[in-house]
Amino acid sequence: MKHISSILFLLFFSTFGYCQPRTDAFLVNLFARNKTDVFQNVIRFPERYRVQIIYTQIDRNKTNEPSFRHYFFNVDSTNYFNPASTVKLPLALLSLEKLNRLNNPAVTKFTAMQFDSAYSRQTKEGHDSTAETGYPSIAQFIRKAFLVSDNDAYSRMYEFVGQSEINRSLHAKGYLDTRITHRFVRMTPDENRHTNPVRFLDLAGKTIYTQPAAYNTDPFDFRRIAKLGNGYYAKDSLIHEPFDFTERNKMPLETFQQILQSVMFPMSVPATQRFRLTPDDYHFLYQYLSQYPGETNYPKYDAEQYYDSYVKFFFMDSLHHQMPDGIRVFNKVGWAYGFLTDASYVADFKNNVEFMLSATIYVNNDGILNDDKYEYDTIGHPFLYQLGQTIYLYELQRKRQHTPNLNGFQIQYEKRQNDSRPVVKNVDN
Template sequence: MYNLFCFLFLCLLTFSAQAQPRTDAFLVDLFAKNPHPVFREVIQHPDKYRLQIIYTRIDRDSRNQPTFTDYFFHVDSTAYFNPASTVKLPLALLSLEKLNQLNRPEVTKYTAMQFDSAYRGQTREWHDPTSESGFPSIAHFIKKAFLVSDNDAYSRMYEFVGQQTINRALHAKGYRDTRITHRFVRLTPEENRHTNPVRFIRPDGSLLYAQPPAYNPDAFDFRRIDKIGKGYLNVRDSLVLEPFDFTTRNKYPLPAFQQTLQSVLFPRSVPASQRFLLTDGDYRLLLQYLSQFPGETNYPKYDAEQYYDSYVKFFFRDSLHRRLPEGVRVFNKVGWAYGFMTDASYVADFKNRVEFMLAATLYVNEDEILNDNRYEYESVAHPFLYQLGQTIYQYELNRKRKNRPDLTRFQLPYEKRREDGRATVRDVEN
C-alpha cells in the first residue's frame, strides 16, 4: 500500500507539473523592462486575463536559412480561449488545399462559385457585388477574411470544405486539440453538421463542377468542459447567472495557431505532415492578403478611414497608431469575441532588416458577464497588445545578429487604390 501511495503521489506531481503554464525566464526579464501601467497590470495577473504569449526568434545562417527559437509566457495549450476569427486562417488553407485535390484545371481559386441551400438554416449566395467579377470565389473569400476579418467569407469557406473534412484534415496534420464546429451565424449543432451544395461556373454561367451537400457523422470529443464567466445574456437578452459554456465551440490552441501561420510563411520549417497542399501561386496570394492594407485594395473597396492600415495589426495598433512604421509589413491573422483578443503575426522590417514572430491571446471582461458587449478591448486589450508588440519589436531592433536576413521573398507588389467613383465598403460583419 505504501508503494502504491508513493506511485500515485508521483503521478499526481507529474500531472500537476505538466498542467502548469509554460513560462521562460527570458520573457519575464524582458517584460519587466516595460513600465506601461496597462502592460504591467496584465503581465502581473496572467491568470485573470487568461494571458498566453509565444515569441519566436528567427536567426539566419550565411545562406539565409532560418532557425526558430520559441519563448513562452504562461502558455498552456489545454487552457481554453475563444479563437474567434483566427480560425479563418486554417479555413483559407483548407479551401485552397481542397481545390488542389480536386485536380480540375478549370476550377481554381479565382473561378466563380455559387452556394445553394439544402438544409434548415442554410442560405444561398449566387453573387458578390464586392468582387470585380460580381461572383464569389475562394480567392475573394480569402482576401475579405484576411483584410478585415469578414465573417461571411469564413462561413462560405466552411461550407465549401465541409465540417468533416475540416476536422479530419487538421487532426491528420497534427492539430489534434483543434476543432471547428460551426459557422459564424446562429445555427444549431445539427445544422452546422450539414453544409451547402456548391457549384463552380464559367463566365457565361454554365456549370464547371457541382459539389453536393455534405453531412458530418463524426463525433466530437467534448469530454473537457470549458465554462467561463459568472453569467451571460441569452438570445432574449435576459441575464443567466451561470458560466457561459464554450465546450462545443471552436477551439484553436495558441501553439497550433502559431504553427499554422509558420507553415504558410516558412513551409520547410515544419514537418511535411503538417504542411498544407498548396501551390506557389497559393503561397503568393496568402502572403499578399495576410499583409496587404484594406486601403490598398480595389475589390472590395474598403473605406480607408474606418479600415485603416493597422486595423487588424494588433501589435502595431492602439488609439494613436493607425499606420505601421516605415518599411514594416505584418503578415498575420487576428480574432476578437466574447472578451478574447488574439493575434499571431510575422513581422518583417525591410528598412532595418529585422524579422520575428509573435502570438498572443488575452481575455478582458471585468464584469465577467458574456454577450453584454461590455469588454475592455479599447482600454486594456489594444493597449496591452500594442505594448507587447513594441516591447518585442524594440528588442529585435537592438538585438545583435550574426547575419542580417534577406527579406526579399516577403517584399510583394500590392494593389494601388483606383478612384473610380464607387462607394466604399463600411461596417463589415467581423
C-alpha cells in the same frame, strides 16, 4: 539540418500541448523593462487576463535558411480561449488545399462559385457585389477574411470544405487539440453538421463543377469542459451561470502559431504538417495577410473605418492608425466574448528584422458575456500594442550573425483606384 529541425519541431508541439503553463525567465525579464501601467497590470496577473504569449526569434545561416527559438509566457493549451476569427486562417488554407486536390484546371481560387441551400437555415449566395467579377470565389473569400475579418467569408469556406473534412484534415496534420464545429451564423449543432451544395461556373456562367450537400457523421470529443464567466445574456435575459464554450471552436495558441509558421516558412515544419499549396497560393496568401484594406480595390473598403493597422494588433496605436515605414505584418487576428488574439510574422525591410509573435488576452471585468461590455479599448488593445512594441524594440537591437534576406516576402501591393464605386462599410466581423 532540415531533418533535425523537423524532429525538434514535432517534439516541441507534441509534448508541449499537455504540459502545465509554461513561462520562460527570458520573457519575464524582458517584460519588466516595459513600465507602462496597462502592460504591467496584465503581466502581473496573467491568470486573471488568461494571457498567453509566444515569441519566436528567427535566425538565418549563411545560406539564409531560418531557425526558430520559441519563448513562452503562461502558455497552456488546456486553458481555453475562444479563437474567434483566428480560425479563418486554417479555413483559407484548407479551401486552397481542397481546390488543389480537385486537380481541375478550370476550378481555381479565382473561379466563380455559387452556394445553394439544402437544409434548415442554410442560405444561398450567387453574387458578390464587392468582387470584380460580381461572383463569389475562394480568392475573394480569403481577401475578405484576411483584410477585415469578414464573417460571411469564413462561413462560406466552412461550407465549401465541410465540417468533417475540416477536422479530419487538421487532425491528420497533427493539430489534434483543435476543433472547428460551427459557422459564424446562429445555427444548431445539427445544422452546422450539414453544409451547402456548391457549384463552380465558367466565364459564360455555365456550371463546370458541382459539390453536393454534405453531412458530418464524425463525433467530437467534448469531454474537456470549458465554462467562463459569472453569467451571460441570451437574447435580453441575463443567465446567472457561466457561459459554456465546450462545443465551440477551439484552437490552442501554439497550434495557431504553428499553422502560421507552416505558411510563412513551409520548409521549417514536417511535410505532414504542411498544407498542399502552390507557389501562387503562397504569394496570394502573403499578399492578403499583409495588405491593407485601403490598398485593396475589390473589396473597396472604407479606408477611414478600416485603417492600415485595423487587424494588426501589435502595431495598433490608438493615436495613430498608420503602420511604421518599412514594416509589413503577415497575420490573422480574432476578437469575441472579451478575447483578443493575434498571430503575426513581422518583417521590417528597412532594418532587416524579422520575428513571430502570438498572444491572446481576455478582458471582461464584470464577468458577464454577450453584454458587449469588454475592455478591448482600455486594456486589450493597449496591452497588445505594448507587447508588440516591447518585442519589436528588442528585435531592433538584437545581434544576428547573418543579416536576413527578406526578399521572398516583399510584395507588389495594389494601389487603390480613384473610381466612383461606393466604399464598403460596417462589415459583419
